[in-house]
Amino acid sequence: MLKKMFQLYDYSIVVTVLLLGLFGVVMVYSSSMVIAVSHYEYDANFFFIKQRMWFILSSMVFFITMILPYRIYFKLFKIIAMGSIGMLILVYLVGHTANNAQSWIAIGGFRLQPGEFVKIGVIIYLAAIFSKKQKYIDDFGTAVIPPLVFTIIIFTLVFFQPDLGTAVLIAMIAVIMTLSSGMNMKNVMKLLGLGALALVILIPSAGKLLSDEQLSRFGAAYDPFADPQDSGMQLINSYIAIAEGGITGLGLGNSVQKTGFLPESHTDFIMAIISEELGIFGVGFVILCLSYIVLKGFMLARKCDDSFGSLLAIGISAMIGVQACVNLGALTGLLPVTGVPLPFVSYGGSSMLALMASTGILVNISMFNNYRKQKLSLDEIAA
Template sequence: MIKKMFRHYDYSLIIAILLLSGFGLLMVYSSSIVVSVIELKQSSNFFFLKQLKWLLIALVMFFLTMLFPYKAYKRFMKLVAMLSIIVLLSVKVFGSVANNAQSWLSIGGVSVQPSEFVKLGMIIYLAAIFSKKQTYISDFTKAVLPPLIMIVVVFLLVASQPDLGTALIIAGISGVMIICSGMRMKHLFSLIGLAVLAIGFAAPFFLTAEQSSRFAGAYDPFSDPDGNGYQLVNSYIAIASGGVSGRGLGQSIQKFGFLPEPQTDFIMAIISEELGIFGVLFVLGLLAFIVFKGFLIGMRCKDTFGSLLAIGIAAMLAIQSIVNLGAVTGLLPITGVPLPFISYGGSFLVLSMIAMGILVNISSFVNMKQSYSTNTANTKGKITLT
């Protein structure tokens, strides 16, 4: 069975994932040298070595989940849902504060961000529950309302940390999966309308003063270039100074204390400054390829659970990338969302590689079935002479 899986893995997808991860490690080193030495008084490879350790853990998880049959996750639907709620409540009670948000748990001296793993937990839960309810998916009360309550509870727990960026990403992923679940269009449009009304009504009460200031910083940064618009203005300078070919790898000026968080949320600005449009297109091209492959695998998979699981993973990667790039370019408010495979940070890197391992595993089953169908069709078309 394992030999068959190895023959049917989507190696173009695997290569794209490994290329992007390796490039991300390189850019974390380049963008973090000044922060490591000047601000933290550490060696120049401080962030690089930490990210390398996380990448090695992530690669192990990637290869393990590649081998683990994706259908087995369906059996853990209730456990995943329960653990998601428990871990988010634990953050509220025992979590540590960083960047004005109580989003972290320290386990054995290692800090992890549970809300990142809840993203994948919600994808597994929604894929399992919607595949289970396909026979009565048109019944809103029985099929859609129970998972919708779960989505709202998770959203509120994450948003109250406060981590509105992650909460909105979870809501966006859930929305894509609900659209693809097969529910009736009138129910879908009603949900969209309610969501818009709820966001419009609740936003003034949910947004903290800091979060509200981010809107002004995003859409009118030059009105306060030394305050709310500081980070975005310096991001613009980095992007503009990179031009077509860039200043050269390691030659960024903005990382010398001008652009805050150059190795995390705004690492794409450093890529643009150092490698120009070619570096940006390299990253965007690989991200778009992986997202495209994810949706393609979801459409080709005949198993509803596998299809929704692949679509949810692809949606997570796409939405996360859009939110990060939107913040870097001023199209969206700054939310502190990392760029997949590229930004410094262990929790989301490990989560992303686990999700990619599941996606590759789904692709192997899809390719095996297609290969079997083709071979069966060819065999039926042959005439055997006796």
């Protein structure tokens, strides 16, 4: 029985995720060696060793969530929702501040970013609550307002850390999942109206809600040369890295921008270094892998015969896809820099752990969906 279930896994997703993670470990080493030498007692392996450790740990979590039946999260969704709010409150009480944001919890020598795990919590909660309310999904007050309130609470707690990037990601994931919940067009229009009203109220207050640094990022995204030595420096050097890489790149390890010109070269802007060193082939490999995972997830959601599993697959796929788009948009100047890492590739243990765990859930949904369909086919033949 167990052997048969293992034959039903979609190993193409497994291989793609592991290849992307391994590629990320290599590129973190290449993009961080200079900054590691200059900041961490001449140890060029500092970031590489940490990222390798997180990759191994995340791979273990990936295989655990791949095997663990995804329906268990439906039973625990209330605990997960309360735990998500609790983690964010804990950040305010004992959080560690880094890069002007109190978004971390320090445990021993490690730092975890609860916001990365809260994204999964929001996905599980929304998938569970919408699947429970399918019979009356068109009742706006009962089916839509409770998850909307929960999302607003989470968004607010993350936004005021301040972590604008994660807050925006959570909002976009929630919007995609809500629109995919099966509600009628009347409720969709009500939600769009509420969203427009919120923007009308919040946009005039942006100067008070956002810090000077956050506001400067909006200007730098669309006119980086107005302040090339400060707010526009990252984007300008990202452009240079992309232009220098061309089609074939300068070769692995040969980036010039990582030698002190491009800040955060191993985190938010790692794709610029990939472009510089490996050219369009390296960039294409990452985009194809990410696109494959996202498209497989959405295809699974469409084929899944369980509303909870379908919404869970939509949420996980949306998280990976939106996060990749926001990251790539920032390094190309299409979007402001918000500190959002490139999925599976950028340096960061919390992001890697959360993404691997969620993708393992996606693989598990695929396996159970295949199992149910195969069992149904055998029953039909027997009949």
